Amino acid sequence: MQRYFIDPQDMVDGRAFLQGDDAHHLIRVMRASSGDQVIVCNGIDRECLAEVLETGKDTVTLKILEDLPMRGEPSTSVWIAQSLPKGDKFETVIQKGTEIGVTAFIPFVSARTIVQYDAKKETKRLARWRKIAKEAAEQAHRGKVPDVREAIGWKELLKLAGEAALTVFCYEKEDGTQLKDVLRSAPRPVDGPILVVIGPEGGFTESEAEEAENAGCKLTGLGRRILRTETAGMVAASCILYEYGEMES
Amino acid sequence: MQRYFIDPQDMVDGRAFLQGDDAHHLIRVMRASSGDQVIVCNGIDRECLAEVLETGKDTVTLKILEDLPMRGEPSTSVWIAQSLPKGDKFETVIQKGTEIGVTAFIPFVSARTIVQYDAKKETKRLARWRKIAKEAAEQAHRGKVPDVREAIGWKELLKLAGEAALTVFCYEKEDGTQLKDVLRSAPRPVDGPILVVIGPEGGFTESEAEEAENAGCKLTGLGRRILRTETAGMVAASCILYEYGEMES
Numbered sequence: 186m187q188r189y190f191i192d193p194q195d196m197v198d199g200r201a202f203l204q205g206d207d208a209h210h211l212i213r214v215m216r217a218s219s220g221d222q223v224i225v226c227n228g229i230d231r232e233c234l235a236e237v238l239e240t241g242k243d244t245v246t247l248k249i250l251e252d253l254p255m256r257g258e259p260s261t262s263v264w265i266a267q268s269l270p271k272g273d274k275f276e277t278v279i280q281k282g283t284e285i286g287v288t289a290f291i292p293f294v295s296a297r298t299i300v301q302y303d304a305k306k307e308t309k310r311l312a313r314w315r316k317i318a319k320e321a322a323e324q325a326h327r328g329k330v331p332d333v334r335e336a337i338g339w340k341e342l343l344k345l346a347g348e349a350a351l352t353v354f355c356y357e358k359e360d361g362t363q364l365k366d367v368l369r370s371a372p373r374p375v376d377g378p379i380l381v382v383i384g385p386e387g388g389f390t391e392s393e394a395e396e397a398e399n400a401g402c403k404l405t406g407l408g409r410r411i412l413r414t415e416t417a418g419m420v421a422a423s424c425i426l427y428e429y430g431e432m433e434s
Numbered sequence: 435m436q437r438y439f440i441d442p443q444d445m446v447d448g449r450a451f452l453q454g455d456d457a458h459h460l461i462r463v464m465r466a467s468s469g470d471q472v473i474v475c476n477g478i479d480r481e482c483l484a485e486v487l488e489t490g491k492d493t494v495t496l497k498i499l500e501d502l503p504m505r506g507e508p509s510t511s512v513w514i515a516q517s518l519p520k521g522d523k524f525e526t527v528i529q530k531g532t533e534i535g536v537t538a539f540i541p542f543v544s545a546r547t548i549v550q551y552d553a554k555k556e557t558k559r560l561a562r563w564r565k566i567a568k569e570a571a572e573q574a575h576r577g578k579v580p581d582v583r584e585a586i587g588w589k590e591l592l593k594l595a596g597e598a599a600l601t602v603f604c605y606e607k608e609d610g611t612q613l614k615d616v617l618r619s620a621p622r623p624v625d626g627p628i629l630v631v632i633g634p635e636g637g638f639t640e641s642e643a644e645e646a647e648n649a650g651c652k653l654t655g656l657g658r659r660i661l662r663t664e665t666a667g668m669v670a671a672s673c674i675l676y677e678y679g680e681m682e683s
Contacts (some may be wrong), residue, residue, distance in 0.1 A: 256658045284661050285669060325659045363682040408681040409505045410574045412533050416668075420534060423672040424681060432657040432673060433612040 268385035283321035297387035350377030354402035517634035523664035532570035599626030603651035
């Protein structure tokens with residue numbers, strides 16, 4: 186069944202309202218008419234079965250039929266911090282990561298980041314990334330749209346790492362600590378988000394790895410095969426959510 | 435260091451020879467000259483450090499310096515059988531799956547496969563898929579290029595499932611068996627390949643799921659979020675290899 190995330194204000198007194206793109210999608214693409222059912226989520230605490238009452242030009246009025254259990258959100262929160270990759274790879278990370286169950290995406294700039302950070306383009310790019318997260322969350326039956334943050338610098342990343350319950354800093358050292366060891370030596374239940382940090386195409390510098398370790402990050406290998414920058418986050422997130430029992434019904 | 439998979443016949447008596455695209459890549463793209471080092475793998479049992487002796491028009495002669503340990507291959511073999519998806523999604527499955535450690539990709543046709551199977555285009559498409567597997571294997575430091583098979587029909591898929599040590603048939607049933615249960619109830623070490631079967635965009639039909647179960651497949655859920663067809667295989671493969679300790683150094 187089609188799902189839409191709506192503004193919490195658009196769900197009131199047994200009614201829900203679709204606006205803008207969502208209304209357009211339901212009317213023009215899904216060709217919905219009175220009596221058709223959809224699911225609406227307020228992205229915070231409600232996920233409801235609703236029925237189309239009336240379709241207007243740019244708005245759809247829905248009658249809320251019943252509250253559904255919110256099952257799409259993992260109780261373990263995994264965040265992906267990704268050094269900005271080239272091309273549209275970060276879009277892949279957001280789309281796939283959202284399906285898998287990641288709750289926040291934080292782009293950052295590190296020494297070997299190739300992409301030029303352009304503040305002027307930032308607003309437009311961020312809007313696009315957030316749209317991808319919203320659509321992927323609807324498709325994947327998430328209860329919330331993951332957060333896509335503005336790009337941050339290296340120092341801010343280290344600060345964020347210091348605040349996470351556990352920071353898995355993906356860095357290949359010969360025979361270094363591997364993901365399973367890192368996860369199994371962390372306290373359970375984990376008290377806050379698990380932050381996964383992924384380097385750019387050229388990897389992290391040695392001094393970055395050292396600074397990260399000093400900031401409390403766990404330098405972690407992901408096995409013997411070399412993963413591309415856009416693949417590493419989804420693999421790490423899959424394994425972490427699997428380890429924490431979040432790939433179960 | 436740049437890696438190339440070469441025909442086992444092109445590695446003989448302390449010499450190795452790059453031909454065709456690989457020679458072109460090393461000469462024109464990497465601009466290699468005498469004394470430069472590369473790694474050559476025969477895709478079966480040898481991975482060697484080698485030094486450029488001579489570059490010709492379409493061939494490069496290398497001197498083998500030493501045999502290296504083959505570390506890129508997981509000892510647990512995961513195969514992905516994927517109902518042919520639309521567009522270039524199968525290419526994504528092959529590229530990402532190869533990085534993760536999948537050893538064979540088997541496209542198949544099921545009831546809801548949308549893509550028209552076209553035997554005429556098959557040769558060209560298969561060559562393209564195999565090229566993607568080879569390039570991803572080189573990039574990921576695999577010791578072997580994963581096998582990309584020709585597309586098979588539903589009956590052949592069931593036959594293949596019967597021959598695998600374990601078949602994880604990804605199918606969402608309300609509160610059905612989940613991946614961890616399936617993997618932990620299988621004998622260890624697993625005696626043969628683990629086959630992961632992924633449906634098309636519209637999923638499997640109920641009768642297909644029933645036939646699969648009768649053929650010995652384990653109907654398996656991948657958690658509470660709905661994964662796209664091209665994402666499911668990489669997530670399942672990541673979790674399986676993690677569970678079997680193959681995401682470690």
